[in-house]
Amino acid sequence: MTAETLVSPRFKVLLAGVFSQILCIGIARFAYTPLLPVMQQQSWLNDAEGGWLAALNYAGYMLGAVLAASIRTLHLKDTLFRTGLVLAVLSTLGMALTEHFWVWAGLRFIAGLSSSGSMLLASGLILHWLIQHHQRGELGIHFAGVGVGIVVAALAVEFMQALALGWQAQWWGFSLLGLVLLVPAWCWLPRPVKPLPGTSEHAAPVRPPSRTFMRLMLPAYFCAGYGYVISATFLVAIVEREPLLAGAGNWAFALVGLAAAPTVMLWDLIARRIGYLGALIVAMLVQVVGIVLPAVSPTLPGVLVSAVLYGGTFLGCVSLVLTMAGRLYPASPARLMGQMTLAYGAAQIVAPALTGMLAEASGHYYLGLWLAGGFVTTGALLLIWLRRIDYTAQRLDAEAKALAA
Incomplete structure (x- = not known):
């Protein structure tokens, strides 16, 4: 540079x-x-x-x-x-x-x-x-x-x-x-500059998604939001609560960030191979492993692998969805971004409160991790179904693959 x-x-x-x-x-x-x-x-x-x-x-x-x-x-x-x-x-x-x-x-x-x-x-x-x-x-x-x-x-x-x-x-x-x-x-x-007279900021065509796309994408993204927020909120607390891992929590969280930083570019490349929906499905399935791994293997290697898998996927899911919103509404992507973010955000309100209460009652976060993994798996299954039956999803995937040509 x-x-x-x-x-x-x-x-x-x-x-x-x-x-x-x-x-x-x-x-x-x-x-x-x-x-x-x-x-x-x-x-x-x-x-x-x-x-x-x-x-x-x-x-x-x-x-x-x-x-x-x-x-x-x-x-x-x-x-x-x-x-x-x-x-x-x-x-x-x-x-x-x-x-x-x-x-x-x-x-x-x-x-x-x-x-x-x-x-x-x-x-x-x-x-x-x-x-x-x-x-x-x-x-x-x-x-x-x-x-x-x-x-x-x-x-x-x-x-x-x-x-x-x-x-x-x-x-x-x-x-x-x-x-x-x-x-x-x-x-x-x-500061933004006003457009010159005679020009328009909204010249790009709008291609609204089908009803089927929205009916399946919104709950799928809700499930993704549920899984994302549990590790984002409680990862350090989960690690520090394990006697053999005390002191490793902040390093595990730093590893999440290191894995997340290049993830947008990586998932863009994957989308060019298998489409936006295909890449989103893969990212969510990998994220499931990252979420539940601390409950399966509460060891230092298990936690570090979990941090990498989680960090390498959660931002990829967000970027892929926002990219699809931009494809459908090129001039005003916030229209669809808002709806998607509401679904994602609603899960982020419910999940931490429920997980905190489960941890308070049980003394550990394992139930919350398994529940989060179940939600993300459900979201991935909804997207697999959507990709098979909906023309909007198929069109988006075709456009993503065309970028690699």
Whole structure:
């Protein structure tokens, strides 16, 4: 990579997305995962309440997805994206200032709201800038920021624990890091420019999916969301609860991020071979193994393989679905993204709360892992059926394979 590339407008815009992902996803959303066992050890937080806090975070994300799907003007999307950056820092800082459950609940909800901005609003704004400036409309680098954010969160907690910092001091540390990340995320993404008179932002044709596609895809994506959120929320706590694995939780979570970072590009290549639906089915079936492996083999090799399989698939599932939304609604992919994200997000509200209560009652997370694996398997079976019977699914798969020609 040359020095000219590093300072090019395209690279700076893509890096703005990466930094927004590290701030809003890695810190505001996922710092809670490696900090959960620390907070449980040093405060009154138990498994059930930890699960409810995670559920409220995902409820905030779902509300953000609804807002992102309903907004049509680019300038309002840009304003809300920048508001989300500020809320990500403030909601992180607030976690250090109180031990009141309902204040924590509100802060986790706000953090979830901000994370939808970097995931959905930023991706749309960046894609719009790339297309407007005749650049390749690829978001692989942007979504790689999710994996990088997970690595940053895990390693930051590991570093701060080595300094013997308590849970409140660690939230303070994340707040300062978030403030640093806010600057390039804010400054390097230009404000959207109004189109010239006589031009249209909505020239691309809309090809709405069939009813069968939506009736099967939405519950399948709900199942994918259920499986994703269990490991995303409880992986570190699951690992740290095993006596022989104590101290390995943050490293396992970092491995998730390392596996996730290149996953968008990898699954794009797989989709060119077997189609979008085919790649999504494979990703979900591999994810099942990654989810249940800690319950089958609670050993260090088992946990590390689980982290790689889970990290290498969860973001691939999201990117494949968002790519399909863009194919069906090229000018306004948020229309379908919103519906898909609602299904995905609804599972993320139900699953952590239920898993936390099961863990509180049983003393372990194994039941929650098996339940999550069952949901993802069901989702994959729905997609196999969809791929066989629906023309929209078959058309999407054909388009993906055509890219390899």
